[in-house]
Amino acid sequence: MHRHNSWIAAIGALFAMTYPLAGAAADDGRFEKLSVYLERNVQDHDAEIRFDVTGAADGLTALKVMAPDERTVIDLRSPDSKLGVRSLTLESPEPxxxxxxRTDFPAGVYRFEGTTTKGAHLRGETQLSHVFPEPAAFEYPRPDQKDVSVTALTLRWSVPKGIEACAIVIEQTGSAYEIRALLPGSARSFTVPEGFLRAGKAYKFAIGTVAKDGNRSFSEAGFTTARTR
Incomplete structure (x- = not known):
């Protein structure tokens, strides 16, 4: 997620599950999509809050977010931009x-206010929960397992009931090669495409459980493939 896992940081952006709001965005003064959720790394015991915002067809020149206790937690402006920003993802540091x-961002309703380049005012709200989903449990390969076959590898895991989705990431350490997939919450396995794995290489993999409210818990581990004989 942060200092030690920049590769997981990008997962949130890729797997951001924002939900459309009713109405025709700027036509009725509403944002197209809004979400706020918590994300944690189970092994490192750290967490962050993430905000995903999509305005209307026109870009935003101002965005303000108020917490349930009426504090302004986001206040962004780009008054000199002609295009503005239509969509953005913001994340906190990860203590x-x-x-x-959870103390800085209490559970409850977060209110969003925005202004577009054409002067339209957008408003919306969404709910933040402090309840994290239970994490996935690795079944195969086991964490730090060695001599894993480079062919026909199927990752297997178990998750608790009620999970909305599972986020999968596999990365070859020290390279740009990676696989990311967002699977239904009922998924319990993922077969790595042939040709992705190389012999004698170290890999990181993460499985994230995503709750219906958007909160997610990531478990991460590593494995090493068998060397060519």
Whole structure:
């Protein structure tokens, strides 16, 4: 997620599950999509809050977000931009104690206000929960397993009931090669495409459980493929 896992940081952006709001965006003064959720790394005990916002067809020149306790937690402006920003994702730092995040960002309704380049005013709200989904449990390969076959590898895991989705990431350490997939919550396995794995290489993999409210818990591990004989 942060200092140690920049590769997981990008997962949130890729797997951002924002939900359309009713109406025709700027035509009725509403954002197209809004979400706010918590994301944690189970092994490192750190967490962050993420905001995903999509305005209307026209870009935003101002965005303000108010927490349930009426504090302004986001206040962005780009008054000199002619295009503005239509969509953005914002994330907090990741303290090692998730209580810090929950204290600064209380559970409840977050209110969003925006202004477009054409002067339209957008408003919306969404709910933040402090409940994290239970994490996935690795079944195969086991964390730090060695001599894993480079052919016909199927990752297997178990997850608790009620999970909305599973986010999968596999990365070859020290390279740009990676696989990312967002699977239904009922998924319990993923077969790595032939040709992706190389012999004698170290890989990282992460499985994220995504709750219906958007909160997610990531478990990460590593494995090493068998060398060519």
């Amino acid at each position: 090692d104690d998730d209580k810090i995040v």
